[in-house]
Amino acid sequence: MIGPFAELWKLQLQLTTLAVQSSSVIGMRMLGMGGFWSVAPSEMDRMVAEKPEHIGRGLIAAQAAVMAGASPAGVMSAALKPVTKRVASNQKRLAKRGPDVTGRSGRKG
Known part of the structure; x- marks a missing residue:
């Protein structure tokens, strides 16, 4: 049997990883907007368009976990x-x- 806090530790690791990776992605995209990081011309549209899709998928996954009887950390x-x-x-x-x-990435013209 795994200890009672194993699921919470797993969730904390998942949240920490998400925070670190998100700040890295934000940094590279911001550098791309300034022309200092190589990004595709569609990157700015992509960063807006991808959010509703994946947040929606997360909501569906959470609902499925609730219906399956998962713990709050599991949900x-x-x-x-x-x-x-x-x-x-x-x-x-x-x-x-x-x-x-x-110095041309992310700039028009």
């Missing part, structure tokens, strides 16, 4: 899973692009 973990997966993929994708040494 929260299920709700976060679609968002954490997207943030992790965004971080990986943006990190691969790297800094824009030309």
